[in-house]
Amino acid sequence: MPQLVQEYQIDQKTGKTLTHDVPMPDDDPLLCKVSLPLQAVFYPLGFAVEISTNSQSVLDAAEESWGALRQRYAGSPLRLRIGVVETGPEECPPAPVARAQRHLLSIVANSHNQAICDLREGFAFVWVNRSAVRHRSYLRYHFLESVALVLLSTSYVVPIHAACVSRYGCGMLLCGTSGAGKSSLAYGCARSGWTYTSDDASYLLRDGDRPRIIGNSRQFRFRPSAKALFPELRGRDLTPRAQGKPSIEVPISNLPRIVTAEEATPRYIIFLNRRTSKTAELRPLSSEIAMEYFCQNVYPTEEIGQMQIAALEYLSTMQAYELSYSTLSQAVDRLECLARSSGVQVI
Secondary structure (H helix, E strand, O other): OOOEEEEEEEOOOOOOEEEEEEEOOOOOOOOOOOOOOEEEEEOHHHOOEEEEEOOHHHHHHHHHHHOOOOOOOOOOOEEEEEEEEOOOOOOOOOOOEEEEEOOEEEEEEEOOEEEEEEOOOOEEEEEEEHHHHHOHHHHHHHHHHHHHHHHHHOOOEEEEOEEEEEEOOEEEEEEOOOOOOHHHHHHHHHHOOOEEEEOOOEEEEOOOOOOOEEEOOOEEEEOHHHHHOOHHHOOOOOOOOOOOOOOEEEEHHHOOOOEEOOEEOEEEEEEEEEOOOOOOEEEEEOHHHHHHHHHHHOOOOHHHHHHHHHHHHHHOOOEEEEEEEOOHHHHHHHHHHHHHOOOOOOO
16 A cells, blocks of 8 residues: 655645645545545546546646547536555556456556446546656556546447448448458548548447447547558657557647548448458448447446447447458448438538
8 A cells, every 4th residue: 555645735825736745644544535636627528527636647637638628418427536646666557457346347557556437426536656647648548548438438328349430421330350440441531531530439329319429539540550551650659558559649630631520420330341352342231240249348237238238229220231342442432432322411
């Protein structure tokens, strides 16, 4: 158990935040009484998430992740309490391991960096040490964004392993296993004038009279192999993380002429199949195949899982296709024809 906590006070003359280390109170071995005086509300995926912490660096990291986003959807705010302690190893912590039972989920990297999420209450508390805070990409990916998305995915949205792009008001979910080419095809479509909503992480709004997809439309994540397809990515470094799939994260602001939308209305479900072919072909698939694919990410407890499945059942009734193609240009042209023939009014 850490022996020091960080105490924050406000200088009454300058208004600046002052810090100093204080011993852990003898009557609070679980750090239940540690003050977390700094608060801010952020809006990942357009939903309110309230963060209380004793570290301005935590709020700065949250600002980097979500500062440009505004509230778009109603609902009680999800709550994150994040405490920072000074002790522990100096190096970046390892990637955490997640475990769950019923409505409780733990995310544990080591004895100094861990989180507990109450999925029923929409609440999580996190303890990290100063080393995790110094490695901001690590903090954001493993203990800010991951925790917030877990709470959102069991409260308001359903996660879908798919990219989402739209043309002529016709939304398409691009589905497939890791490495199938979802992000590359989504970017290929976006470079050709399509509207971009998400790369390989889309979210279905759980409530509503029609399916709506939301995602992080402010960045693209690419595999390193995408540099061979898109010259503008050459020279970009991998996003530093302790572990995980290597990726290149690029803000949309660095990719000119890309049109984005935070929300899309899906009309087609497209499963990607890259193979050697002179032309791109679309083959109809059953709704059962789509439902089986979507259910791979359903939370594995009955209480939460059944709510997610109910939302996915309507989405899976949309027309699904397998898209066989060899080159990106083939795939984009074939999807363009499908969008034009869909009967959706051009907007």
